[in-house]
Amino acid sequence: MNPEPERKYLLITPARNEEDNLPDVSESVTGQKVTPALWIIVDDGSTDETPQILEELKAGYSWIQSIRLPPRPRDITFHYSYVCKQGFDYALEYCRKNGIEYDYIGLLDADTVLEENYFGKLMDEFEKDSSLGIVSGGVYYDVGGKLSREVSDKNLPRGTGRLWRKFCFLETEGYQVEPSPDSISNTKAILRGWHLRQYVDVVEIQKRKTSAGEGLWNGYVKNGWMAYYVDKNLSMVLFNTLYYSLKSPYYTGIAYLYGYLNSAVKKENKIKDMEIRAYYRGQNLGFLFSRISGVLSRSSTDAGQGEQ
Template identity: 40%
Template sequence: MWSDDNSATGLTGIKRQYILITPCKNEGANLPNLVQSIVVQTIRPVLWVIVDDGSTDNTPEIIKRVVKEHEWIKCIQSDSSKRDLGLHLASIMRGGFDFAIEYSEKNGLDYEFLGNVDGDLSLDYTFFENLIIEFEKDPKLGVASGGTNHIIGDKIIHAKLREDEPSGGHMLIRKGCFEACGGIPLSYSMDSVLKAKARLRGWKTRRFEENIATEIRDVGSAEGYWKGFVHLGNAMYYLNFHPLHVIAKSISLFFRRQGCIKGIACLVGYLNSAIRREKQVNDEEVRDYFWNKWKNVYKQPLLRWGH
């Protein structure tokens, strides 16, 4: 049902209000699709902050137009001074949420959830309403996302993952969970760190595959796969995964599409980070959490091993 009244509440009395953040850089080809899919949401955000990270294409012009057309959409320029590219996105996201929270407080905007969505996505028009309904069903649900479709050539491939692994590109977070976790961590793999901290505090994390976000950018090239899964291996080292867990993950990837590239790339990424003794997450509870995940791997079928 269409709801243009963001003060509407569900059957449980939870306010169906959320603020939304989108970091973007040079998304001129994709951003109009995202804007259209947000504008037609059955429950729209009370505030949507688009963070422009120094775009050099027509992204700024698109943002200026939509900000003028919709008073609930705001734009800020990234002022991240982080030279470490791995922390740059986390810094942008934290800055966007800090602005949105402060703006909401100053302007009397109430919200129960905080969300983020990548600039290269397009969402089903009931996307956020469906997620909010799931939060209403389970008061311990802290972090949730939909499923993701990828456009690869002329095909649409659905990337199905474990149901307890929300996608970092289109998450919705309960306000109480967000605050209990200390907000967005200034960290590599910030979504993985956030989800770990949520679980450690007793919150559930869920992925609802039938609620679809479509990634518009073609990510199907072999080069794209290699870079993406090298990064996964880097991230697994940073998060302090047990080496045997990484090997299990790499083996499981061989059974998937383009599996040889994915499995080898993941292992190469982990080993490169280990050999260079790159820094790891500076949070003891998070390091222990990911190291100890190995204890649960043997309980899972091979094809479901992963992070």
């Protein structure tokens, strides 16, 4: 008989000027029914009260640590993944030096509040299905006191609140400094036979709209650039343009297409990882129709993200 799996996980959170959100986010993490074995919060050069909040958290909980990154030019392409990777690398080395065991690795943005048993529920799913490699809950927004889910593909975990099985994380080359690193991690996991899942009944409440950190227009221009960067084929680009255009606000589709076409005209660099490029070039009409069917089956009252 196999021994009972350990319910231990690491958690990484990038944070920059999050004094408004971090108190609620940290309360939701410290109040988890299963708390992390280690929580690393990466202070990306905050100029508000974030450093003081982190010092108070470290004083109150031995399993919370933070690192502060030196000033570095910010951009909406590689910077986020760079900050996160500093946290992952630090956490893995910290565990190695201090003999901390763990079975899962999580990523949580500093604007996301979790339900009380968020990670416990996700680990339950891992324990039921050994083929699961990456999971997350569903992202919701508090709209006038009611929760509204941001619809996206249930077979694709969200970026914030995601949890990797340790072996999947290592087998897929960890967390890479790339634009849209979560999509790249998803793709590598799929190509290695792992199953992915978003459990929409496991609730995470995001305080900012997805892709809104630099403004919605810039966020969706980045998504278009990312489509060009990974060599996504034109049929998928046009589908995503239409999909975004049907959302609110409508201009997100225009921003997405502009980002793609602007990159194509400039002949900007594409990702060097040929495995990723081959995957996105190979998304055929069957894949496209499955995406359309998925969109049509979703609730028309929810606002969606939908990009992979």
